[in-house]
Structure formats: structure tokens, C-alpha cells
Amino acid sequence: MTTIAFVGLGIMGRPMAANLARAGHAVTATTRTEASRQAAADVGVHVVASIAELPASIEVVVLMLPDAPQVEEVLFGSDGSGADGLIAHLDAPTTILDMTTLSPIAARDFAARTEVSGHRYVDAPVSGGEQGAIDGVLSVMVGADQATVDELSPVLEAVGKTFVPLGAVGSGQVVKAANQLIVAGNLQLLAEAIVLIEANGVETSAALDVIGGGLAGSTALDRKRSALLDRNFAPGFRLALHHKDLGIVAASARAADVSLPLTGIVSQLVQSLVARGDGDLDHSALLKLAEELNGRAE
Secondary structure, eight states: OOEEEEEOOSTTHHHHHHHHHHTTOEEEEEOSOHHHHHHHHHTTOEEOSSGGGSOSSOSEEEEOOSSHHHHHHHHHOTTSSSTTSHHHHOOSOOEEEEOSOOOHHHHHHHHHHHHHTTOEEEEOOEESHHHHHHHTOEEEEEOSOHHHHHHHHHHHHHHEEEEEEOSSTTHHHHHHHHHHHHHHHHHHHHHHHHHHHHHTTOOHHHHHHHHHTSTTOOHHHHHHHHHHHHTOOOOSSBHHHHHHHHHHHHHHHHHHTOOOHHHHHHHHHHHHHIIIIITTSBGGGHHHHHHHHTTOOO
16 A cells, blocks of 8 residues: 555546545545545545645655646746645655646756755656546656666556656657657548548448458547447547647757658647647547538538
């Protein structure tokens, strides 16, 4: 059993915290809104109203937040000084397991500032979407060495099926950026494939059965098949967050001086959906735009 403070109980965080509790860990969780705290309590998570009410002596802090600004505020306080942040609240050396998707630069900065206070920061973004979080089969990209992954394995095993040490702090975020560009590109091509199939009068479900059984099959197709067929774009992973992630991809590519032309195209398509007000839809809503571009919207 590991004593865990969990901060962030949104679409992904809530089932992850619940799975940690079911695995026998002592989990105390908090998040900003009362509605999210209540939803977590309803699935068996012990929740408190604020960071100040979290235990001061814990082994691992898990963060599952929208982006770097929220992580900075949680760890170092509202003004960045640390006075009212979680780091100042802890009374013993603690591992900060940050499962938020953010830039590698931010991860390295948080690691340096955390270590000054005697704690350890590990970036460990995840992939697998809401269903992967519910099922506890996420892929976890850990910016750490094998020894650290082994030490954290009781926690990682409760939320993920695959967790791989990738090296220095920030490397997890680099791999997550690569993951997000693949997912976005895959969803866009699925959207275009469906438009092509239906424009030629072929039954979509049967076509996806065949595609899914061949080389073009993918986890994206398996997980998003029903949403695409039903045009049900209720968020499992919001377009606004994917737009944020693709911004991380662009910044990382620029920093490494590499060109990613196809990523640039799908990034613009995602941005157009967000800009027109569809940011709260699931990222499979790329199909919605593909149909509109072809005059086939319902």
C-alpha cells in the first residue's frame, strides 16, 4: 500500500484515482470544483476540499491536471513563491508523479524547483483516453530510469498496462507529444476514410470491420468506432486539450529544429474546430469538419 495524494479529478483523473483506491492504496484526492469532488466520492474516492486538507506525510503525489499553469499553481502556489503550494505543505521527501500532459521544458523546470525543496519530480503523461483510464490500461510514458519505475510500479500498475522508463525528466513529455500527433493524424484519416466510404455508397460499419482487421486497424479505430458511426462527439478527450497538446508538439519540433508537415495540417484542422467553438467536443469530431468540408454534413 502506498499513501497517495491525488490532485485533479476530471474525465481522466477520477477513474484513475478510483483504480488506485481499489488497488488498496490509501488515496486522498482533491480538485477545484465541488461537482468533481462529489463525482469522485461517488465512485469510492476519499476526497477533501483543498490542498491544505491533504495529508502532509505521503509517499506519492499524483497530478492529473489540464496544463502547466495548473501544475505550477498546485505545486508552488498562486504567486509561484511556494508559500501556499503543495510543496510547502509536505513535511517529508515525496515523489511528485505528474501525469499531466505539458511541455518538456515545463517538466524540467518543475523538476528543478521541486528538487530544491528535497522532493522528486517524475513526468509520466498517459495515453488511452477515458476508457483506458476506467479500465486501468493506460500507457504511461515515464521520464525516469528503470529503478524509479520499479519503485513506482505498485502505483503505475493500478492505472496502466504499459509503463516504460524513457530516461531523463521531460522525455516522457516528448514521447507523449509524439503520441498525440499520431492520434490526431489517425483520427483525421479515419474521418476522411469514412467520408470516402459513404460518398461511394458503401456500408460504413462493414467497411470499418474489414479495415480494422487489416494493417490499417488501430486502437484509435477500436476506441472511437462507435462515436464515429453514431456521430456522438461527447467528450472522452476534448478537442481543446488536443489542440493544447499539438501546440506542445509544434514547440518541441521547433526546439529540435525538425519539420513535421502532416502534423501542421492536422493541427490547423483541430485549431479551426476549437476556434469556432467546438473545443468541448471529443477529438473524433474531426469527422464533423471533414463532412462539412465535403458538403456532407447532416
